[in-house]
Amino acid sequence: MPGRVLLVEDETNIMEAIGFLLSRDGWAVNGHGNGATALEAIARLAPDVLVLDMMLPGRSGLDILRDLRADPKTEHLPVLMLTAKGQIRDRDMALALGANAFLTKPFANAELVETLRSMARTANLDDVARGGGAA
Amino acid sequence: MLSFDGLVAVCVIYVAGLFGVAFLAEKRAAEGKGRWLSSPVTYTLSLSIYATAWTFYGAVGSAARTGLEFLTIYLGPTLVFVGWFWLLRKMVRIGRAQRITSIADMISSRYGKSGGLAALATVLMVVGATPYIALQLQSVTLSFSVFASSGALGQPDAESTATWVAAGLALFTIIFGTRSLDVNERHPGLVSAIALEAIVKLAALLAVGAYAVWGVANGPSDMLARIAASPLSEIEWNGARWLGLTMLSAAAILCLPRMFQVLVVENADERHLATASWAFPLYLLLLSLFIVPIAVIGLDLPAAGGNPDLFVLTVPLSQGKDGLALFVFLGGFSAATSMVIVAALALSTMLSNHIIVPLWIRATQGDRPRSGDMRRVALTARRLSIGAVLLLGLAYYRMSGGRDALADIGLISFLGVAQVLPALLGGILWRGATRVGAALGIGAGFAVWGWLLLLPNVAETGGVMLSIMSEGPFGIGWLNPVTPLGLQATDPLLTAMMLSLGVNVLLFILGSLFSFPSPLERLQGAQFVNIYDHSNTPSVWRGSAGTADDLLVMAQRILGSGRAGRLFQDAALGQGRDGDLPEPTAGFLEQLERELAGSVGAATAHAMVTQITGGASVSVRDLLAVADETAQIMEYSSKLEAKSAEQAQTAARLRDANAKLTQLSVQKDAFLSQISHELRTPMTSIRSFSEILMQDDGMDATARARFSQIIHDESLRLTRLLDDLLDLSVLEDGRVTLHEAEVELAQILDRAIYAAGAQEAGGKIAIRRDRGAEAVMLWTDADRLSQVFINLISNAQKYCDAETPELMISVHHRPGRIEVEFADNGLGIPALQQALIFEKFARLESAQGRPGAGLGLAISREIMSRLGGGLTYVPGGAGTRFRVRLPAKALRAA
Missing domain, CATH: 1.10.287.130 (Signal transduction histidine kinase, dimerisation/phosphotransfer (DHp) domain)
Structure with missing residues (x-):
């Protein structure tokens, strides 16, 4: 079942779109627009799933992901990475750093929603479900 | 009676036949068939280009005027072929071993592959041969008009006849003479056509001679009686002139470019020379057999006309023997055309190899093109030269007006080309001969000859320089060409001959004795003089900076990639190496140089190989003799x-x-x-x-x-x-077009503020201006400048983070420029990021999430630099401050 999702995204319009989609799908949505303070927000809000943009002001999404995986508390937090750069290298790097899924902007709404659902299911079934990835 | 048109038609058919023979021969040769192509008979017949229209028509004329003197022209070559056979053999051997392309190449090759000497000899040969070519054109034209006028069918235009003949000959020579670049590959088609023409002219002369003896006179005994009764028998025998002319024609057969072409270059087998040594004198003997009878008959027949140079034609014509006359006409035509063709070929080879290609190489040395375009250049140069040679001949013919007796022009040419004789013989026989000596001798002999013979000949017709003729240059009497040194000689030709050759030989010997030959000269000298023992000298290689790769590229440019590739592969195979590139050993480089020489001449080939390898190939023995080796x-x-x-x-x-x-x-x-x-x-x-x-x-x-x-x-x-x-x-990209005009700064600012949606009152940001200072006229592109202003204003609107945002626009008049500053009251840009703001897509931390891609400032800065000004960030102020600088030339009176 959908739970709480946190969106870390600096483009307000994109944040609004994703927020609309996920709320409609039953998620409790929170948003955060700055990379530098993202880790604090994650600790504070303790989301079930994280949607993380790669290019953020203050701190890059990849750096944030690296810290998350190094912290035992957030080691298994399912993370969906988003990027608008669209380079294979970024995708490889994100997955290598432990992202559970990866979407390139612009994405199809259904794809985003499905990916998040699948991530939540896998997380529920098994706590060790790292690398579950997109269905 | 044959009409003029009919005559032209016969000529065209005859020439077409020659083309056919040439094509056939080329084809057979390409297929490797046709032994007759390279038989001693063909070789001997090709030598007969010595006998030109001058010999064909002029010998009879000469006999009618001066008796047996014409025989000297045959005597000289006969003496050379019989008595100096060893010299001819040596020349042929050297020519083949060194892949010599022309007489000028021979001289240059002997004297250290000197380009300058080659060019000098080339100029001499071209100048010497031009009157000769003119003579051939004249004889063809003359025979045309005689033939046609006797038919009373209208006089042909002499000048257009000469032009058409010259054009046709140029075409023929270009087609069969410049097919392949390597002269040593020889021209079987051309030689075959010439051999055929040799037969035609001999047969024609024999036919008209037989007609004279048996048709006009009543057999040999009657003929002899007529000769005894004719004025010819009373002509005195001039010993000095006989000796001189014999020597001159002997020299000519060695030095004439066209003779060298058939004698050495077109020689397929050295043994053919042995046959030619008796067969060629025999041919000359047959040619001369009926000269006197024809001359005597011509003088006897009033209908034969007054010009003895045309007796060969007018004797049968006056007797109504049109068929025979036509045959004679074709014989004369053959004699003229074969000479012109071979002369044009030989001269064009010299011109292209020794003048045009070296100049081209020098001109393009900077970029040194590596593609295969050398071949095309050389071939084009050769073709152009053929055209030029014939044009020169045609021009001389027109200038001289065709007045001179045929024999005189021929002898002037002979003496001109004979000027290379001392250098040629000296080079073959005397190791001590040097380049300096050769250049001095040829140069001086050439000058004396030009002054004493060529100049009067040209001036006579031109009507210029008449005072020089009689008074000498600058009033120096003894220098006048008519009676040089005060010599009241009755024979200008003999005087000129003695003076020019005398000065030539003297300077050649003195120059050689008092100059020191270069190592390469010594080497070549040794190879020429001792050709028979030098065929396979072991040699060492000095310097090996050049790589086989470079050499191959160069060889491809000249020989074409197929032939160059084969040459290199064979050499590599011979050295027992894998791959296609041989070691650049001395032996290989010598071989390569000789191959190249066949296409572009020895001097150029040597220069090109040296350019790549940076050294010279020298035999061990000769090395010891080279004193200045260390310096080298x-x-x-x-x-x-x-x-x-x-x-x-x-x-x-x-x-x-x-x-x-x-x-x-x-x-x-x-x-x-x-x-x-x-x-x-x-x-x-x-x-x-x-x-x-x-x-x-x-x-x-x-x-x-x-x-x-x-x-x-x-x-x-x-x-x-x-x-x-x-x-x-x-x-x-700088592709932008500016629309500059005179406009007031205040207007541009008004427009920008309006467009940015920041009216002075009630906007998002308060804008302060100094209208007084803005009242200045600019010469600029108003649209572009306002684009910059809009960008700066909207940046302030977007990024100024003060409570009550304000933008101050101030204008400063500096010497030679105007500055417009945009300063807001925000926090400004952090020092670290100031350097980045003009980069594309640069957006500051604080700007994240706000519209704009970060291209505005980059664009604005580009615009300002196009407008001749600049856009800078002014640090140190309280807020953000940008300065727009407009250049002095933008200023106009306000």
Whole structure:
């Protein structure tokens, strides 16, 4: 079942779109627009799933992901990475750093929603479900 | 009676036949068939180009005027072929061993492959042969008109006849003479046609002679009686002139370019020379057999006309023997055309190899093209030269007006080309002969000959320089060409001959004795003089900077890739090496140089090989004789040092260029990634919201309106981004056109503030201006300048974070320029980021999440630099401060 999702995204319009989609799908949505303070927000809000943009002001999404995986508390937090750069290298790097899924902007709404659902299911079934990835 | 048109038709058919023979021979030769092509008989017949129209028509004329003197013209060559056979054999051997292409090449090759000497000899040969070619054109034209006028069918235009004949001969020579570049591959088609013409002219002369003896006179005894009764028998025998003319014609057969061509270059087998040594004198004997009878009959027949030079033609014509006359006409035509063809071929080879190609190489040395275009250049040069040679002949013919007796022009030419004789004989026989001696001798002999014979001949017709003729130049009497040195000689030809050849030989010997030959000269001298023991000298190679690779590339340019490739492969195979490239050993380089010499001449080939290898090939024995070797090696090594320094420099430059390229490539990747990001971001919102709207399951109207609004805004953002990118690309390429005009600064500012949506009152930001200072006229592109202002104003609107944002626009009049400053009351830009703001896609930390792709300042700065000014960030102030600088030339009186 959908739970709480946190969106870390600096483009307000994109944040609004994703927020609309996920709320409609039953998620409790929170948003955060700055990379530098993202880790604090994650600790504070303790989301079930994280949607993380790669290019953020203050701190890059990849750096944030690296810290998350190094912290035992957030080691298994399912993370969906988003990027608008669209380079294979970024995708490889994100997955290598432990992202559970990866979407390139612009994405199809259904794809985003499905990916998040699948991530939540896998997380529920098994706590060790790292690398579950997109269905 | 044959009409003029009919005569032309016969000529055309005859020439077509010659073309046919030539084509057939080329074809047979290409197929490897046709033994007759390279038989001693063909070789001997080709030598008969010695007998030109001058001999064909002029010998009878000469006999009618001066008795048996004409025999000297046959006597000289006969003496050479019989008595000096060993010399001819040596010349042929040298020519084949060194792949000599012409008489000028022979001289140059002997004297250290000197380009200058080759050019001098070439000029001499061209000048010497031009009157001779003119003579042939004249004889053809003359015979045409005689033939046609006797038919009373209208006089042909002499000049156009000569032009057509010259054009036809040029075409023939170009087709069969410049098929292949390597002269040593010989021209079987051309030689076959010439051999056929040799038969025609001999048969024609014999036929008219037989007609004279048996048709006009009543057999040999009656003929002898007529001769005894004729004025010919009373002509006194001039011993000195006989001796001189015999020597002159002997020299000519060795030195004439066309004779060298058939004698040496077209020689397929040295043994053919043995046959020619008796067969050629026999041919000459047959030619001369009926000269006197024809002359006597001609003088006896009043109907034969007054010009003894045309008796051969007029004797049968006056007796109504049209068929025989036509045959005679073709014989004369053959004699003239075969000479012109071979002479044009030989001279064009010299002109192209020794003058045009060297100049071309010098002119293009800077960029040294490596593609296979040398062949085309050489062939084109040769073709152009053929045309030029015939044009020269034609021009001389027109200038001289065709007045001179045939024999005189021929003898002038003979003496001209004979000037290379001392250098030629000396070079073959005397190791001590040097380049300096050869150049001095040829140059001086050439000058004396030109002064004493050529100049009067030209001036006589031109009507110029008549005072020089009688009084000498600058009033120096003894220098006048008519009675030089006060010699009251009755025979200008003999005087000129003694003086020119005397000066020539003297300077040649003195010059050789008092100059020191270069190593290469010594080597070549040894190879020429001792040709029979020098065939396979072992030699060592000095200097090996050149690689086989470079040599192959160069060889391909000249020989064509197929032949060069085969040559290199064979050599590699011979050296027992794998692959296609042989070691550049001395032996191989010598062979390569000789192959190249066959195409471009020895001097050029040597220069080209040396250019690559930086050394010279020298035999062990000759090395010992070379005294200044050390100096050469030192010079060589210093050249090498210079070369390696140059290479190091090039390598460093290449490294720099590579680093720059890598950097550029990294920048380009980053830029593309940035663009991708900037385009995908608005597209994400557009796609997402449009999908939401498409699904539209009972969404309320406010939400739908809001989502549509976002889609609309993001579309505009995309459009702006694309506009900016295009704008920037145009500006950076410098393709932008400025529309400059006189405009007031205040107006531009008004427009910018309005467009930025920041009216002075009630806008998002308060704008302060100094209208007094703005009242200045500018010469600029108002649209572009206002684009910059708009960018600065809207940046202030977007980024100024003061409570009550203010923008101060001030104008400063500086010497030679005007500055417009935009200062806001915000926090300013942090020092670290000030350097980045003009970069593409640079957006400051604080600017994240705000519209704009970060191209504005980059564009504005480009615009200002196009307008001749600048855009800078002014640090140190309280807020953000930009300064727009407009150049002095933009100023106009306010």
